[in-house]
Amino acid sequence: MIVGLPKEIKKQEYRVALTPAGCSMIVQQGYKVVVQQGAGEGSGFTDEDYGAAGATIVIEASEVWAAADMIVKVKEPLQEEFEYFREGQILFTYLHLAAVPELAKALTDKRVTAIAYETIQAPNGSLPLLTPMSEVAGRMSVQEGAKYLEAFQGGRGVLLGGVPGVPPAEVIIIGGGIVGTNAAKMALGLGADVVVLEKNGDRMRYLDDVFQGRLRTLMSNPHNIANAVRKADLLIGAVLVPGARAPRLVTEEMVKTMKKGAVIVDVAVDQGGSIETVDRATTHENPIYEKYGVIHYAVANMPGAVPRTSTLALTNVTIDYILQLAAKGFQDTVKSNSMLALGVNTYRGAITHPQVAEAVGLPYTPLEGLW
Incomplete structure (x- = not known):
């Protein structure tokens, strides 16, 4: 598994989805991390920090998206990133698709496996990746x-x-x-x-x-x-x-x-x-x-606005899911982790979360029916 970390391009978004410490944990498990140059600067993490953690630094976002089996981000992809989508690639980020139906359509058209931090839900109803x-x-x-x-x-x-x-x-x-x-x-x-x-x-x-x-x-x-x-x-x-x-x-x-x-x-x-x-x-x-x-x-x-605090807090809660997906792949991880399964918003060209489907006006398909 190759994990990709592009730089966020939303205006004045200075967070990054992984700290160097998080990258180090992934690399130590035997997986590769590709980081776009300058991805962590807004949060106070240098390319040298990521390099020391074992990541490979590349210049362009297109290189990250092309190399990675799984893209980890903070914010939903913007229109100019839609061209990077490809079938079967895992996208792990905050999606908030209810507010951006055009993104939902792009993800389903390109058959991206999109997992939203904000819909991963514990049995007690809490949202562990949204909480921080x-x-x-x-x-x-x-x-x-x-x-x-x-x-x-x-x-x-x-x-x-x-x-x-x-x-x-x-x-x-x-x-x-x-x-x-x-x-x-x-x-x-x-x-x-x-x-x-x-x-x-x-x-x-x-x-x-x-x-x-x-x-x-x-x-x-x-x-x-x-x-x-x-x-x-x-x-x-x-x-x-x-x-x-x-x-x-x-x-x-x-x-x-x-x-x-x-x-x-x-x-x-x-x-x-x-x-x-x-x-x-x-x-x-x-x-x-x-x-x-x-x-x-x-x-x-x-x-x-407080990217250092936010990036550290986010990596604290996402890293275990990233490691699980890297180790076991999408299907095996989701089948064994019901909380993560609730985070899946799109898979194989379908919307797999009922509330998301209703909000964006597209048909809902249960995830279990797509194995």
Whole structure:
């Protein structure tokens, strides 16, 4: 097995899918790693670091894609990378196909075996390869929201924690999963008044126990969301349905009721967004836009702003799967690993994940029917 590591080409994406330490683990197991020149620079890893780990360094992305049996990436391939696809090649990355149906079609047309980090799922429903980036994005959502609440950024001029005699900001978080929990942790640490809206009663009890009553929980329904949104200084969208488009929980009419200069951070933008006025993804270069007097932050690759932390965290959770695929091949690995099987989005020209198929408007074929 030859593992390929191309440089990410999404605008201002500085993460890389493997650290030199991860490459070393693959090479020590007897497999080859081909790395594109400069792939790790944005995360602080040099070509010399990868060379010392036993990787082969090549200049062009086309050389990596042509040589590799399995491509490992961070972000979904962009249009200019579609030409590199070939039948039977394994692509292991964050795909978020619900938001890019044209990529789903390209993968099926070229019969690529595409495994999405974000749909690999444990029996308890957790998403182990999405978790570290969700932790980063959740923490960053408060960091970025606090920045854009500053007056010279167009915000209300509100300090999250307030000061003695002045009330703190109201932070509303929709979704109490990994993103929402980490956002709450940061917001509470800065002294904000935090409300989390969640539809799972057990999850609300967990949050109440973990935070010892320091935040408030509300059942997520249209009435409660509308009331909470109206009061928000900072609104964070933190909902996810694995493989599917994010549900639109905050309507345009709700956003119109928000305070002028309030801030929205929609972490679900890479799955289409959970807030109706988040109608486009933004970049780290131009991260915000204003609508109805409200600042919208809609960067689709938030963890890319802290690439060193993100790359280390990502390799920690992907490396075991990469080693399994290298050692046993796709079919044997997937047949013996039900969690990884749920990560398979395309195989032999078919969409093999039901939520993805529904989201992109293509037929669903169970993976077991393609052996």
